[in-house]
Amino acid sequence: MQYEGVLRKMQTEIGSPIQYYMLFENDFLNVNQVLDKQLQIDFLKHQCLNCGLDKPIFRQGFCKSCFFEIPATGDWIMRPELSTAHLDKEDRDLAYEKKVQLQPHIVYLANSSNIKVGVTRKSQIPTRWIDQGAHEAIEIVEVPNRYLAGITEVALKDHIGDKTNWRKMLTNNADDEDLVTWRNNLKKYIPEEAAAYFIESNSETNLEFPVLAYPSKVKSLNLDKTPSFTSKLKGIKGQYLIFEDNTVFNVRSNEGYYVALTIK
Incomplete structure (x- = not known):
C-alpha cells in the first residue's frame, strides 16, 4: 500500500x-x-x-x-510576549494577528523529558502537549490574549526550563512529577497583569503514546x-x-x- x-x-x-x-x-x-x-x-x-x-x-x-512574508511566521509565534494585536498594532497582517492573538491562551507545565513551561491557544489543548511528547501536563494560567501568556511564560522561565530534550523524550527517560505542587509553587512568580487568571483547582492530564x-x-x-x-x-x-x-x-x-x- x-x-x-x-x-x-x-x-x-x-x-x-x-x-x-x-x-x-x-x-x-x-x-x-x-x-x-x-x-x-x-x-x-x-x-x-x-x-x-x-x-x-x-x-x-x-x-x-x-x-519572511506570511503572517503565520511572525516573531510573535515563537515569542508570544512580542504580540501586539491587543494594542491594535500590526506586525504583518493585523486581521490575522487579531484572530490568533486575541483568543484565550494557556500557560502550562508539561513533562516530556523534564518539566517545562509553555504557551498555546486554549483550542490547542491537549494537541500541543501531544506534539511535545509530554506524558503529563497541567494548565497554570488561562488568559484572554497571547501577550499576557507570553509575559507570564517569560517570568516563569527564570524559575523553570522552557525546552524539551528530544533525545531524552524519545528514550522515555523521564520521571513522573507532581505537577500540581509545581503549579502552586510557581504561582508567586506570575506577573501582576496575569495573576487573576491563575487556575487554582485543576489536576494534571496523563497521556499514553502508541x-x-x-x-x-x-x-x-x-x-x-x-x-x-x-x-x-x-x-x-x-x-x-x-x-x-x-x-x-x-x-x-x-x-x-x-x-x-x-x-x-
Whole structure:
C-alpha cells in the first residue's frame, strides 16, 4: 500500500493510546495501523506549504521568501510576549494577528523529558502537549490574549526550563512529577497583569503514546542526506516516528517535503 503527498504535522486524537493521522490531499493514513510493519519513506521533491512551489524548505514547511512574508511566521509565534494585536498594532497582517492573538491562551507545565513551561491557544489543548511528547501536563494560567501568556511564560522561565530534550523524550527517560505542587509553587512568580487568571483547582492530564519499543539511543533521519529509508515502525511519540533500528523521523520538522510512503 502506498501514500503520496506533502508532509504536514500529524493530526492527533486523544485516546489510550493516542491516535495519529497523516493527511494528504486525497487520502489519509492512520499511522497506528502501521505499527510493527515495514515502512519505506522516499523523498520526491519540496512543496512549500504556502506557495506550493518546489523550492528548498527554509523553516516550518515554508520556502525562504514565504517564511519572511506570511503572517503565520511572525516573531510573535515563537515569542508570544512580542504580540501586539491587543494594542491594535500590526506586525504583518493585523486581521490575522487579531484572530490568533486575541483568543484565550494557556500557560502550562508539561513533562516530556523534564518539566517545562509553555504557551498555546486554549483550542490547542491537549494537541500541543501531544506534539511535545509530554506524558503529563497541567494548565497554570488561562488568559484572554497571547501577550499576557507570553509575559507570564517569560517570568516563569527564570524559575523553570522552557525546552524539551528530544533525545531524552524519545528514550522515555523521564520521571513522573507532581505537577500540581509545581503549579502552586510557581504561582508567586506570575506577573501582576496575569495573576487573576491563575487556575487554582485543576489536576494534571496523563497521556499514553502508541510505542511498542523505545530506542536505546536515537539517530535522526535526514531526507536530504538519506532520500530513501526503510525500517519497521515501532512507535509514535510527539511528532516522531520511531523505528526498530533506533532511527527517528520528525514529521513536523520535515513539513513541506513531498514523499511517497510505502507499507510493506
